[in-house]
Amino acid sequence: MLKAKVCETLSTSLFKAENAKKPSMPNASTQAPNPASESVPAYRVEQLRKIYGEGEAAVQALRGVSIEIPKGETVVFLGPSGSGKSTLLNIMGGLDRATSGSVEFLGRELTGQSDGDLTLYRRQHVGFVFQFYNLMPGLTALENVELVTEITSEPMPAADALTLVGLGNRMDHFPAQLSGGEQQRVAIARAIAKRPTVMFCDEPTGALDRATGLTVLEALAEVNREFGTTLLIVTHNAGVAGLADRVVRFIDGAIDSVATNATKTPISDIEW
Ligand SMILES: Nc1ncnc2c1ncn2[C@@H]1O[C@H](COP(=O)(O)OP(=O)(O)OP(=O)(O)O)[C@@H](O)[C@H]1O
Numbered sequence: 001m002l003k004a005k006v007c008e009t010l011s012t013s014l015f016k017a018e019n020a021k022k023p024s025m026p027n028a029s030t031q032a033p034n035p036a037s038e039s040v041p042a043y044r045v046e047q048l049r050k051i052y053g054e055g056e057a058a059v060q061a062l063r064g065v066s067i068e069i070p071k072g073e074t075v076v077f078l079g080p081s082g083s084g085k086s087t088l089l090n091i092m093g094g095l096d097r098a099t100s101g102s103v104e105f106l107g108r109e110l111t112g113q114s115d116g117d118l119t120l121y122r123r124q125h126v127g128f129v130f131q132f133y134n135l136m137p138g139l140t141a142l143e144n145v146e147l148v149t150e151i152t153s154e155p156m157p158a159a160d161a162l163t164l165v166g167l168g169n170r171m172d173h174f175p176a177q178l179s180g181g182e183q184q185r186v187a188i189a190r191a192i193a194k195r196p197t198v199m200f201c202d203e204p205t206g207a208l209d210r211a212t213g214l215t216v217l218e219a220l221a222e223v224n225r226e227f228g229t230t231l232l233i234v235t236h237n238a239g240v241a242g243l244a245d246r247v248v249r250f251i252d253g254a255i256d257s258v259a260t261n262a263t264k265t266p267i268s269d270i271e272w
Pocket residue numbers: 052053059060061079080081082083084085086087088
């Protein structure tokens with residue numbers, strides 16, 4: 001029953017790319033991280049530029065962004081609408097390509113990789129959480145997570161992922177039977193079930209009130225603590241910056257400032 005549903009839903013665009021045929025060439029994403037140095041950052045981004053469109057209509061979404069993100073950090077990105085936050089995350093996450101510049105993941109160059117290699121990189125290393133949860137309405141919470149565990153090697157059991165985000169007692173509920181915060185935690189469970197090295201969260205609490213938003217942030221913080229997953233979170237909510245190791249502020253396609261937090265705000269004290 002589930003298999004049939006999975007086959008049907010896997011054909012949707014959300015999972016089509018993830019399910020693409022494996023390329024035969026070795027590539028950066030399948031090689032073990034470079035063991036030579038523990039100090040290799042998760043990401044090293046240099047002079048990244050992204051121009052959408054051409055001529056008069058061209059938009060400079062990124063104007064030469066450089067940043068290093070150490071492994072295991074929680075980084076929060078703030079900035080006005082249109083300042084380039086999602087563009088940066090989409091390129092780092094292998095969903096889009098830069099116009100120029102470079103992105104290294106664990107010391108290996110991502111820019112210039114083939115579509116197939118980027119697909120493998122995403123499948124093996126990256127979890128995505130978006131503002132709208134992209135759950136399959138006809139599948140239960142457990143089945144939504146199993147969509148990913150069925151196509152991942154050595155996944156976390158789907159039930160364990162749901163338990164980790166506090167939904168052990170909601171596994172058989174359909175999305176429509178869950179609150180917004182619970183649906184977002186299913187999306188987080190789906191992302192963590194493949195044991196990603198890094199999670200990209202673009203406005204993960206954007207559609208939530210404070211109380212439900214905090215449960216989602218708790219779940220993300222737990223993933224970071226438990227597995228050392230690097231977390232990159234874009235938000236319009238300046239209060240969320242309190243949980244970050246590092247806060248990056250964007251203005252007009254460029255990084256305006258990078259600040260490190262000496263102490264993190266307890267999540268229960270975060271203002272909305
Ligand atoms: N596919 C696209 N084609 C053309 N322009 C685009 C495209 N995607 C983004 N842009 C433009 O690039 C700029 C940066 O967009 P981006 O989505 O990265 O901003 P953002 O900081 O994430 O904004 P928001 O906070 O509203 O999500 C904007 O001016 C936007 O209009």
